[in-house]
Amino acid sequence: MGLPLLNRRPDSGLGNIRRSGGDPSRNIDWTMLATVGILAIIGVFAIYSATFWKVAGDPYWFTLRQVLFLIVAIVVVVAVMAFDYTFLNERAFFLYGCSLVALVLVLAVGALRGGARLSFDLGPILFQPAEFAKPAVVIVLAAYFSELREETVSYSKFIGGLVLVGVPAVLIILQPDLGSAFVIIIGALAILLMAGARLRYLALISLLTVMTVAAAVVAGIVDRYQLRRIEAFLNQNSDDENLKNLVLQVRFAKRAVATGGWWGKGYLDGPLTNGKFIPVQQSDFIFSAIAEQFGLIGGAIVLILFALLLFRIWRVANLSKDVFGTYLCTGIFGIILWHAFQNIGMTMGIMPVTGVPLPFVSYGGSSLVAFAIMIGLVESVHMRRLR
Amino acid sequence: MKSERRQSRLGVIGVIGAVLFSVLGLRMWFLQVVDAPNLELKVQANKTRTVRLLPERGRIFDREGRILADNERVLSITIDWNVMRDSTDRAELFARLAPVLDVSITEMEDRYAGPIGADGRRSGSRYSPLLPMPVKEGVGEDVALYLIERNEDFPGVDVSAGWNRQYPYAPLAAHVVGYLGAITKEEASQYRDLGYDLNERVGQFGVEKIYEPYLRGTPGYVKYEVDSRGAILDEIERVEPVAGNDLQLALDLDIQQYAEQALETQLRLRRFVETCQAKDENKLPVKPQFPECQNLKAPAGSVVVMNHSNGEVIALASYPTFDNRWFNSGISGDKFAQIFPKVDDPDKSILVNRAIQGQYNLGSSFKPFVAYAALDAGQLPGGVAYKYFDQGSYTLTSIDEDTCQVVKCVFRNALCGGGNSPCFYGVVTVEDALAVSSDTFFYKIGEQIFSERGGQPILQEEVRKFGFGSKTGIDLPYESAGRVPDKDSKRQLVEDGVLMEGESPNYLVGDNVQLSVGQGLLAATPIQLAQSYGALANGGAVVRPLVAIALLAPGTPDAAIAGVADLSKSEVVLKLNTTNTIRKIELPTEYRDAIVRGLQRVITGPGVDSDRYHATTGERLFASYPYEVLPIAGKTGTAQGAASLPWNDSSAFAAFSLDPNQPYTVSAYLEKSGYGSKAAAPVTKCVFMALANAVKTPAVVPSDPLDLTSTLVAPDRSLPSNRCLGGAAYGGRD
Helix, strand or coil, X not given: CCCHHHHCCCCCCCCCCCCCCCXXXXXXXXXXXXXXXXHHHHHHHHHHHHHCCCCCCCCCHHHHHHHHHHXXXXXXXXXXXXXXXXXXXXXXXXXXXXXXXXXXXXXXHCEEECCEEEEEEECCEEECHHHHHHHHHHHHHHHHXXXXXXXXXXXXXXXXXXXXXXXXXXXXXXXXXXXXXXXXXXXHHHHHHXXXXXXXXXXXXXXXXXXXXXXXXXXXXXXXXXXXXXXXXXXXXXXXXXXXXHHHHHHHHHHHHHCXXXXXXXXXXXXXXXXXCCCCCCCCCHHHHHHHHHXXXXXXXXXXXXXXXXXXXXXXXXHCCCHHXXXXXXXXXXXXXXXXXXXXXXXXXXXXXXCCCCCCCCCXXXXXXXXXXXXXXXXXXXXXXXX | CCCHHHHHHHHHHHHHHHHHHHHHHHHHHHHHHHHHHHHHHHHHCCEEEEEEECCCCCCEECCCCEEEEEEEEEEEEEECHHHHCCHHHHHHHHHHHHHHHCXXXXXXXXHHHCCECCCCCECCCCCCCCCCEXXXXXXXXXXXXXXXXXXXXXXCEEEEEEEEEECCCCCCCHHHHCEEEECCCCCHHHHHHCCCCXXXXXXXXXXXXXXXXXXXXXXEEEEEEECCCCCEEEEEEEECCECCCEEEECCCHHHHHHHHHHHHHHHHHHCCCEEECCECCCCCECCCCCCCEEECCCCEEEEEEEECXXXXXXXXXXXXXXXXXXXXXXXXXXXXHHHCCCXXXXXXCCCCCHHHHCCECCHHHHHHHHHHHHHHCCCCCCHHHCCEEECCXXXXXXXXXXXXXXXXXXXXXCEXXXXXXXXXXXXXXXXXXXXXXXXXHHHHHHHHHHHCCCCCCHHHHHHHCCCCCCCCCCCCCCCCCCECCCHHHHHHHHHCCCCXXXXXXXXXXXHHHHHHCCCCCCEECHHHHHHHHHHHHCCCEEECCECEEEEECCCCCECCCCCEECHHHCCEEEECCCCCEEEECCCCHHHHHHHHHHHHHHHHCCCEECCCEECCCCCCHHHHCCCCCCCEEEEEEEECCHHHCHHHCEEEEEEEECCCCCCEEEEEEEECCCCCCCCXXXXXXXXXXXXXXXXXXXXXXXXXXXXCCCCCCCCCCCCCCCHHHCCCCCCCCC
């Protein structure tokens, strides 16, 4: 990185040296923020189109809450950006510990709904600790591996990393929320890959994941309903009565995407989106609402925006002044990439249905704030790359 | 980050991302271009299914806009049948829903498959397989939101909005407003032809029933495309429902409430009154097989307040009354049977509107029409100037003495002054005869109008002009026509075995004599009594009584006061109170004046002087009535009941205003409550005092919520002050 002074570009203005070229506030990646902003705005419109009929007498019920969540998210992004991410390097384990405590607590006293304890019921909002475990695990792994001097990961170091990701992953599987557990594992895999883990380590993690899930299934922690989702995914044209709703759910979503045409059926003119056919469309199946109403073009724009966002994150990973920043960005890259792929993929029937939201677009406060933290971290790395 | 190897690893990660995104892009393109035709094909092969959207029922207001029938939006939680097919899934879903909805799993299973019958099998669900199964009705907005938000945990669970009928002022005017109920088996085909869903609730009583087609509105529908298994794929067509018309009634709730209170208060008071049989010369009861004395039962009654110029019914009370909210309260069948017991005793019937369904002898309150008949038929030589010498009894002249050994030939006036001799009124005119209620005067008419005219039904035809014997046509269901007895109807009664054993099937002169004083086989409803007195009041127009004034466009807004609609913002779709005159009776002023003067003297006196002063039947009672504020004329009537025992006397009274600006006619009928002057007349007096603003009527306020733990059919009500009922009553039967 070299001495910061030598990298300094000439100051603009007349003798004003208070703001240098290396000043973090002059190095914000506006492209990334704009991309996220556009995705969020698309999300608000899509949520309205999928929910305006849901709450009698209040068409804006979901939309208004999402806007409120967005305002909170903006505050969070700004707050995290203002923070020097290297500060987190020392406090990574503290954050991680807090996150583990929340995960344990939610298993004990979380709101039980549908046989699962995913969240704390805080009156008007549901707080999902699994969402916040995602950035926490990325931070702790980045800090853990950035201590490394070597270019490759030793076996003992790998085992340490495995424990760091394994504990929260198992806690989340116990909830049970397989989708979020996978997201964390994918993020960890990305960091491990970046840190130079051998391929067989990565294979071991994958194997352990499969075994843990299998054990959870056998132990009866994962209920039949979640398993049916996978069964339904494998038999998308099944006539089995038990799978019917799951099959139909995906079929409706696929139809919504398929029948959109080039330009879509028009805003609020999507008979599937506006006709109560796709359950939880505002969160899990939001992409189908966009694709039905705005067609191939609209869907492609969302894909391109995500590709752009991921490219910018990838770019920051490359530009980071230190390894910690690179790992952070890599982990976040992996998490957002997996979210987008998993969510859009299940909408189009190439991934099984899990409750993984589409970042920034789907309805939901916890995930929005968690992603805001992640974007804030990436921005923080970008802003401080020159110092 | 300076490291060649890291750079290349980052490149690998970037490539993975690019590959995944390419997959997504390709898949989207594939779905649209390659797969879309397949998915569309599935659509065309599908069938359609129509789901009905029920309209909001029209609301019902009193004449001031007070909301008698309202609708409350209720949210129901439903479950798609498909998600319940699998018993494990169903058990899991029910277990999750139970704590949220506070419905037991047993209850949900009962709804799913019907309750377990005696044979241990379930009887099958009572819900339509085409619509999602309702699992709980009337949940709060918060519960509905909770379930909507957590849809992924409650697959197939949905919220549907419906309407629940509310009666904010219940039990006020319950018999008029009526209630909704399920479509009965007998009505099924009729309603199906009208396009009803058989699980709809329809008006079953009161204006809810009679204006059902207007109140209901027009249902809409959504047409869905469904796959071969009936799962919804797409919405094809949607027609929104049109709300039903609102209905403005003529009722004035202030008067309605006061009339109901006065009626109920008076009936309760009458139950404390002991009546005793007349005694023979040995001071023994005339009818030794019955107890000597007994309290009045005063079980039931009704009051009608009608505007006699246009027929608007201002109040219509019937007791015993009921709270019409019971029909919407969701109570169990057992509890319902407890509140509305099936009884054979007509005194206890609740779900009957006595004002229009009660068929009664009218007693002397029928006399004005007999007087008119005699005058109009020329039965009285000299007309209104005709004088009759009332000696207290009348002996039939058309029957020879031998026959008189077998049948009753001597008819007496009521007993006078507590003694055992019938009243002796001396020389009386028609006017006097009405004022003091001379029976013999009318016995004579009853006999001669029959015997001197060859048994022709002259009297019958004359009184039928006033509406007796035919329905008034009031806009309420189940109205009775009543009966003016004649040859045919008597024969019919004998054939039906309604009359006593040994009764002749022929219509005899005695029957006509009984009819002339409103006894015997005469049957009339209190609404007919009001209608006929109204015709005397307005100069001969028989008007059709109407409970409803106007049909309003749907959606009359609420006023600032709770429970009241803003009628100034309503739009009248159809005026109902326009041409209401059924017929115009030839009523010469001379006749009318004589009759009305007689009835007016009932209220104000004077009576007649003969052996002593005989007051009119209402003179003393109405001494405390503010006659100068609202002048009225009326007539008492006491209808004799079974075995002519005093505790079986029913009390009738009808009166009309003489002020053309306040054209009200009031009739009251209190069953088994004693003399007309003692039970019904005070109630009428109270109502007229309310109409004259001479008493303060209590404010009408929306009632408290129905107490579901209670088993009272309606709460007890009473007048805030009994004073208007008071006043020295006439001492004799009239």
